[in-house]
Amino acid sequence: MKNQPKNDQGGSDTATTNDNILRKAKLKKLSDLEQLGIEPFPHIFKPTHQAAALQKSYESLVAGEETQDKVIVAGRVMAARNNNMFIDLMDTTGSIQIFSHKDSMSPENMSLLDCLDLGDIIGVEGVIRRTPRGELSVRAYKITVLTKSLLPLPEKYHGLSDVEQRYRQRYVDLIVNESSRDVLRARSKIVSAVREYLDGIGALEVETPILHSILGGASAKPFVTTYNALDANFYLRVAPELYLKRLIVGGLSDAVYEIGRNFRNEGLSIKHNPEFTAVEGYHMYMDYSDIMDLIEDLVGHVVKKVHGTLEIEYDGQKINFAKPWKRRSMIDLVQDETGINFLEFDTAEQAHQAAAKLNLKLDPKLNWGQVVEQVFADRVEHKLIQPTHVTDYPFEISPLAKNSRLNPRLVERFETFVNGWEIANAFTELNDPRIQRERFLQQVEQRETGDEEAQMLDEDFITALEYGLPPTGGWGMGIDRLVILLTNSQNIREVLCFPTLRPLK
């Protein structure tokens, strides 16, 4: 990539690049400060006020008026005018102008102004006033350098827009791009709201292993790593599901949940990052209908917390999260779009023939359920803009879900779609150890025919089921996608603090 800061040029006299010239200018000011007996990196400073709160409490202060209210603020110098007489100081809450005039500052302190650069972090003691031009300001009595910055900030008007650099050097992006800060702060708020809701219904937050010796809980390609001390290979988990259900078996709580990272060794896209955050929850004595209610309440709580209303706009499209959400079976939705009722086909061959009529090119090895899933993905998924629970999935693609009470070829599973994206996946949990073993064995068979994503037989999980998993409903939700929707972002990387990039060589 271009424009990486070079770290090995600080002391070189032969340096001629602009990078070096800019850096040298700042190093000179740093040594000027030291000449003045000023420590450019002091240990501590205690501000008393923050910018946003000051802006709010002095909202009605009229232009030209000065108070006697003493404040101490601290932040980064983002802009300066009139030889640093006016400085825009930015802290984590907002900005406030600093006004430095010889009438209210010592000559020594005034000379410190000459050593300031954009990007420096300073502390300012002074009084609140509003300038005749109407800008709320701190008239400085004393300015303290808190941290000298040695690298130039990006352009003050256009900011930093090179996406690669924004993600590789998120700290620079965050300094100059308010929208980046807003998105990541909203993410934190969303995670808090999820936690708040689940704690509120009495669910217990737990942490289960990320290093798994047996792959399970979802159909996905894993990352593999080695643990030296045990001389054993581990998978980075693709889902925490099987461990969470073990905790329900153990009766740790009526409900448990985990918010954490899953890892899938698959491609990057605007919707996919190899490590992503999911929340999963398991609730005794609930079935998938109860979980649909729960998802609607949970997401509703989060949306309201972030937006104050249940109707949001994403990419110009209005999305309404008000209950109840549409609930419709996968088979019916496919029939709505294609006129084909796949339940009429008893064999995979018949399903393949039907799919072929729809001009779908499918791997001939796919079983009936996989064909239905592909037709659904191709014809239906992208049309599900408003929140929709798609219910009753084929059992072949749902090895951990309990069979349907209505049709043995289906299971009590649903996925929730918003804006054409799957955001949640849930089942009435399969708790019959005999059937679970069969399902695992079918997965193992698929694995042996080359399906890298098929799950493994987890004997200990079956043992847990043999001790008895009470009737339980479980669900998982992708946090990143929810954040994309609720922050009107276009890309998963925008909602990750540090998205995955190819390492620089």
Place this chain on the structure above:
RNA sequence: GACUGCGUAGCUCAGCCGGUAGAGCACCUGACUUUUAAUCAGGUGGUCCUGGGUUCGAUCCCCAGCGCAGUCACCA
């Protein structure tokens, strides 16, 4: 992984139908001193992503590589 596009100053971007490059901001010097992307005058700053090839000459054309983006495939 495949295809397409992009890579020029610290940042945001022009430009060159092949003759070694410009602007604004930032930075430096000076002026101004109640400014708001402050203003005015002057100045510094470039491996035009990297490596090959074609050419008298390549930042520009060709090939390969690296990085990024978008689309597709797998997936949440």
